[in-house]
Amino acid sequence: MQFDNLPTSPYLNIVFSIVRNGILMSLPQLKSSDNEGVKNQVLAETFNYLGTINENIWIGVGKENISKGKQSREDIYFHLNDENHTRIFFIEGKRLPKYKTKTKQEYAVGKNTFGNPSGGIERFKKGIHGAPNRISNNGLIAYIENESIEYWANNVNDSIRENFNIDETMVKKDGLINEFSSIHQFECESVSSTFKLHHFWIELLN
Numbered sequence: 001m002q003f004d005n006l007p008t009s010p011y012l013n014i015v016f017s018i019v020r021n022g023i024l025m026s027l028p029q030l031k032s033s034d035n036e037g038v039k040n041q042v043l044a045e046t047f048n049y050l051g052t053i054n055e056n057i058w059i060g061v062g063k064e065n066i067s068k069g070k071q072s073r074e075d076i077y078f079h080l081n082d083e084n085h086t087r088i089f090f091i092e093g094k095r096l097p098k099y100k101t102k103t104k105q106e107y108a109v110g111k112n113t114f115g116n117p118s119g120g121i122e123r124f125k126k127g128i129h130g131a132p133n134r135i136s137n138n139g140l141i142a143y144i145e146n147e148s149i150e151y152w153a154n155n156v157n158d159s160i161r162e163n164f165n166i167d168e169t170m171v172k173k174d175g176l177i178n179e180f181s182s183i184h185q186f187e188c189e190s191v192s193s194t195f196k197l198h199h200f201w202i203e204l205l206n
Contacts, residue, residue, distance in 0.1 A: 012137055014057060015078050015089045019139065019200055022046040032145040032204040039143055040075045040093045051078065065090065067131075074129050076141075090130045091139040092120045096152045096201075105152065107142060108159035121160065124197060127188030136193070142201040149178060149201055170199055178202070 009015075026046045030039055044063040051059035058081040065077035065087065076091040098104045109119035120140045123129040130138045144152060157169040160182065170180035180199040186192060 009088055009135070009137060011057070011059065011078075011080075011088050014051075014054065014059060016198070018047050018050045018054075018059065018061070018078070019091075022050050023141075023200060023202055025050075027202070030143070030202065030204055032143070036075075036093055036095055036099070036143065040141075043093075043141070044076045047076065047078070059088070060085065072123065072128050087131060088135070089138060090135070091141055091200075092123065092129055093141045093143065094120045095143045095145060097146060102146065105155060105159070107140065107152075107156050109163050121164070121182075121184065121197065122187075124195065125164065125184050125187045127186065127190060130195075132186055132188055132191040132195070136195045137198065138195065139198045139200060142199065144201055144203045144205070146205065149203065152201070153180065 022043060026042050029042045041063055044061055048061035051061050060079050060081065062077055062079065063075065065074045067073075074090040075093045077087050078089040078091075079085040079087050094105070094107045096105050096107060098106050098110070106118050106120070108121045110117070110122075112118040117123055117126060117128065120129075124138055142152065153170060160167055160169045164184065166185055168183040170182040173179040173181055178201045180201070182197050182199065183194055184197065185194050
């Protein structure tokens, strides 16, 4: 199913530049043995440094955004330098594989210990993450701790086909081996449109 004419933020390319450069700068500090929270913190601090020294526009980056009326929180968020610190982009981080397993993932779908949705993609689809009424582009970061990018891309795409059969699977961005994009239909009462996810994958096979 092809979705066209998705609205984009005027800040999107700046955010992408921050993420790409921040990942490169943070690689020496990212260890597969560290938990997800530590990895997210390293990246958030680096992203914030890059965003706040940008000569064209100041973009701050924080960790663990909490929205009113929601029980969950996004791992990393980007915001403007206005009085509301307006959020413009959210990122959820996931380990591949899921912690303490060798083959499972909750990048697409999953359940936490309380039986609530824990999958990165499904949380955006259900409006648990992000701002569905306002933001149509968000991100996921994968920390790959075994196997390969190709292995996990096939795994995640199989899960998308199985669980969200009207959505578009991940496709590589032109010329980039560790970036993908995918398009999804919201599954929440407040909005019925589609949104785009930008996937940034980091190999940590150390």
